[in-house]
Each structure stands twice: as structure tokens, then as C-alpha cells.
Amino acid sequence: MQAGVLITNGGPHPADKWAEVSADQIVALIDIDDRADSPQATEARRAKRRFREDLIDTLTGHHDDCIGKERGALKTHGVARYDQSEVVDDHHPETLEAACQAVSDAASKYPVLGNHFSEGEAADVVRRILRSHMNHIMHIERGWHRDLGGKVFGEHLPQAQQQIAPGGNGVGQAPQGTA
Amino acid sequence: MATTGICASFKGEGYNGTGHNLSSSGGDTIKAVLIKVSPARTFDYTQTNGGTPGTGTPSATNIGTDEASGTGYTSGGNTLTNNGVTITGTGAYADFAGYSLTSATISVTALVLINSSSKNSTTNRAISVHDFGGTQTVTSGTLSIVFPTAALATAILRFN
Numbered sequence: 001m002q003a004g005v006l007i008t009n010g011g012p013h014p015a016d017k018w019a020e021v022s023a024d025q026i027v028a029l030i031d032i033d034d035r036a037d038s039p040q041a042t043e044a045r046r047a048k049r050r051f052r053e054d055l056i057d058t059l060t061g062h063h064d065d066c067i068g069k070e071r072g073a074l075k076t077h078g079v080a081r082y083d084q085s086e087v088v089d090d091h092h093p094e095t096l097e098a099a100c101q102a103v104s105d106a107a108s109k110y111p112v113l114g115n116h117f118s119e120g121e122a123a124d125v126v127r128r129i130l131r132s133h134m135n136h137i138m139h140i141e142r143g144w145h146r147d148l149g150g151k152v153f154g155e156h157l158p159q160a161q162q163q164i165a166p167g168g169n170g171v172g173q174a175p176q177g178t179a
Numbered sequence: 180m181a182t183t184g185i186c187a188s189f190k191g192e193g194y195n196g197t198g199h200n201l202s203s204s205g206g207d208t209i210k211a212v213l214i215k216v217s218p219a220r221t222f223d224y225t226q227t228n229g230g231t232p233g234t235g236t237p238s239a240t241n242i243g244t245d246e247a248s249g250t251g252y253t254s255g256g257n258t259l260t261n262n263g264v265t266i267t268g269t270g271a272y273a274d275f276a277g278y279s280l281t282s283a284t285i286s287v288t289a290l291v292l293i294n295s296s297s298k299n300s301t302t303n304r305a306i307s308v309h310d311f312g313g314t315q316t317v318t319s320g321t322l323s324i325v326f327p328t329a330a331l332a333t334a335i336l337r338f339n
Contacts, residue, residue, distance in 0.1 A: 005311050
């Protein structure tokens with residue numbers, strides 16, 4: 001029941017930070033007995049560590065896609081967007097689907113993980129995790145849009161800064177710690 | 180400082196007819212009250228009510244002046260979106276959508292969930308306390324509360 005805190009100075013959270021949060025929650029679904037010293041357990045722990053890194057790499061792109069699409073929607077709809085649902089399935093279902101598939105694909109690289117993430121309860125939970133984080137991304141983008149008086153984050157900056165701002169984040173602020 | 184845990188009073192209210200409605204549709208209004216740095220009180224499972232956040236001496240019945248303050252945060256706490264209650268296997272859990280402060284400048288150390296809907300003429304009943312493991316500071320940025328995976332073994336509120 002531990003609540004996590006994600007902090008970013010100067011703007012919304014960049015996609016890689018969301019990817020790390022998602023990856024941590026997903027790999028936590030892999031339950032390995034810490035006391036086990038069998039070759040299988042050793043292999044599973046190794047796979048779990050590498051799987052986490054793979055997930056961060058692949059999910060960064062998908063979360064960035066969600067950020068970009070929500071900014072696009074805000075640009076199109078303006079403040080009317082605030083009245084629309086903050087559920088990713090309603091607006092960007094293909095983004096959620098692609099992210100879920102990416103998790104399944106990443107897991108398939110590790111025989112020890114088998115098809116754990118491609119079907120059944122684990123796949124459902126993965127979808128719930130990614131949906132929750134993408135909904136949260138949409139909420140934050142709308143919050144910044146409101147705070148900036150109807151401007152999409154990043155576009156309120158001078159042109160030169162916009163050009164050096166990374167796609168999903170902006171202004172090059174150093175992300176700060178999480179708990 | 181705070182100690183993470185479900186409030187004992189919240190558990191008791193499940194048995195005495197003053198229970199909480201955490202349903203996604205028509206549920207009670209649940210608020211997340213942020214706790215400041217170096218609070219006077221050590222918040223834990225003994226909290227029974229949020230009282231009047233921002234005002235008064237902190238106690239088991241009042242968060243009082245231990246509530247955090249800063250840009251982007253509204254005194255009294257932010258309203259959460261109830262994701263509903265799931266009964267599964269041998270237990271049940273409740274989940275909420277994560278929430279964020281944007282354009283925020285604030286330092287916080289913990290979170291207290293309270294139920295601001297009135298039941299038997301009582302509001303702001305305490306639900307749970309969540310420690311952040313240290314001071315969390317944001318400057319003109321985004322502070323997000325990310326709830327754990329909605330599942331029986333991990334959800335933010337669960338009975339299993």
C-alpha cells in the first residue's frame with residue numbers, strides 16, 4: 001500500500017520516468033523465491049533484471065507517444081478537452097494496445113518468463129498498470145495546459161528553446177528523484 | 180514523519196454501519212491531504228479524522244497545521260477519482276486514479292486519505308496514512324502520487 005511519488009521540476013514528467021515506474025510495477029509481478037539458489041532461480045533473477053531494462057527502453061517510446069497524442073488533442077480541442085474522459089482507451093486505444101504488446105514481446109525474449117505476460121491474469125494486470133499511467137499522463141498534460149492559459153506545454157517557450165526541448169518532456173530540466 | 184497504514188477506525192467503520200463507499204459510481208468523495216516537512220504529529224493508524232486541515236492543533240482527530248502548503252496545492256486536499264472496489268479471491272481492494280499537482284512548488288512528507296462525504300453527521304473520516312520515505316520537494320513542476328498496482332496483493336487499500 002505504498003504510494004509512490006514522482007517529481008519533475010519545470011514541467012510534466014518525461015516519458016522515461018513513466019517507463020521506469022511502469023517497468024518497476026510490471027517486474028514486481030514476477031515472484032521469485034529470494035532463498036532459492038537453483039540454476040532456474042538464478043536464471044529467473046537475471047532475466048528479471050534485464051527484462052526491467054528492456055521494458056524501460058521500449059515503454060519510453062509508448063509513453064512518449066501518449067504524451068504527444070494528448071498534446072495534439074489539446075491543440076485541436078483546446079479547453080474543451082478538459083470535459084472529455086481521462087481514459088486512454090477512449091482516446092488513444094492503439095497506444096495502450098501497442099504498449100501491452102511491447103511488454104509481451106519483451107518478455108518473450110526470456111524463455112524463463114515463458115508466456116507469463118501474454119495471457120491470463122498477468123496480462124490483465126499489465127494492461128491495468130499501463131492504462132493507469134497513461135491516464136495519469138493525460139491528466140498531467142491537461143493540468144499544464146490549464147496552468148499555461150490554454151497553451152500546450154513546450155509551445156509556451158521561445159522558439160529556440162522549443163527546438164532543443166526533447167519530445168516528451170521539454171525545457172531540458174533535470175528530472176528529480178522518486179520515492 | 181508518518182507510518183504507512185490503514186487507520187484502525189476505518190477498519191472498524193466497516194463493521195458498525197458507518198462504512199465508506201469507495202465505488203467508482205456514486206461513491207464518497209475521497210481527498211488526499213499532504214503533510215508538511217517536520218510535522219508536529221507522527222501520523223499513523225491511530226488517525227481517526229482529518230478534522231480541519233490547515234487549522235488547529237494536530238491530533239488524532241485533526242491534521243490541522245501539519246497540512247502542507249505551497250503553490251499548486253489547495254488546502255483541504257485534492258479530490259481523488261475512485262476507481263472502485265474489486266472483490267476477488269479471498270479479499271477485496273479499492274483503487275484510485277493517481278493525481279498530480281502541476282506548476283507546483285511545495286515540500287511534502289506524507290499523505291493522509293480522508294473521506295469528506297458526510298456519514299452520521301461526520302465528515303473527513305480518516306482512511307489511511309502513506310509515508311513518502313523522506314521529504315519530497317518540487318519547484319515549479321509536477322508532483323505526482325502514483326498508487327501501486329490495483330491487485331489484491333498490492334493495491335493502495337486492501338483486505339486479504
